[in-house]
Amino acid sequence: MENEKTHTYEIMEVCLLAGKIMLQSGGETYRVEDTMMRIAAAFGIENSHSYVTPTGIIFSAEGAEPTKTKLIRISSRSTDLKKVAMVNSISRQITNGEINLQSAHTLLKELEDLNVTFPFIIQVVAASIASGCFMIMFRGEWNDFIPSMVTGGLGYFGFLYFHRFIPVKFFSEFLASFIIGFIALVLVKVGVGSQLDKIIIGSVMTLVPGLLVTNAVRDLMAGHLVSGLSKGAEALLTAFAIGSGIAVVLSYL
Known part of the structure; x- marks a missing residue:
């Protein structure tokens, strides 16, 4: 027994x-x-x-x-x-x-x-390239491709860096989106970039919780209401953090 x-x-x-x-x-x-x-x-x-x-x-x-x-x-x-x-x-x-x-x-x-995540620099480079591609996907101009890469890369760098010291994702996402908004605004002001909204949209897409939203919907459809609602709330909080960071920058325009 x-x-x-x-x-x-x-x-x-x-x-x-x-x-x-x-x-x-x-x-x-x-x-x-x-x-x-x-x-x-x-x-x-x-x-x-x-x-x-x-x-x-x-x-x-x-x-x-x-x-x-x-x-x-x-x-x-x-x-x-x-x-x-x-x-x-x-x-x-x-x-x-x-x-x-x-x-x-x-x-x-x-x-x-086992640590199977990609190295820090690879994640930043991938986020940078993705930001430029997202900007083009949202019908941005090609002359904003490099500014979007710079903005998205530095923003994601900030997200990874701050997340190491601040385990609460809300604050690291807020600070990352603030960096994105600030850099995009500076690049447009000095004439390097032209479409502020497209640069910001393309850059913040690397922070958007796409997998979390997908899992929340799938859990709700499968009848896992507690998990679905909690993941949806977490995704909503992330969206609020991203929006707040950008709003703080744009409020000083």
Whole structure:
């Protein structure tokens, strides 16, 4: 009985670890819940239940012994779809019987500690190029392409830099949008740029929470009302931070 109890807890640890990595990396609520229950079923726990919110996971396993339940807290979330795909790959290996419980736990632990994000400079360069392309997409002029790249790149640099010292995303997004508005205004004033609105719009697109909005809508459509509403509120707060930063700059025109 003791061995069976220990085995159940080990299965729950693997399920919760997989769910934690996916949720912290931007995975949808229904995908996290489905993955956890599939892993549990693959290891012999047919009756399992998971309840996932953006800030926590509750998982329970039913068996011959009394039902076991565990809660873990999710304190930080980001967007790292590569980790989500890697957890899905490990989950498929588990359900296909290719790896055992200990190997699955080891792989997930290594994945949790693995840093697969792009280097700081690569993220800034990508944001810079994306800003120029977004500006063109919004029917801006080609002579504003370079100013948009400069504005978007410096704005995203500010976002990453301030987020290291200020863990609250609202403030780092507010400061980043303020930088974007200020630099765009300066470039237009000195004659380097011509369309202030297009430069600003193209530059702030790198801060817009597109994945968060998408996941919020998908969670609401799937019936996960708590997760959908909370993610929608988080996206709304981000939009407010971006708008406030730009509004502070434009108010001094």
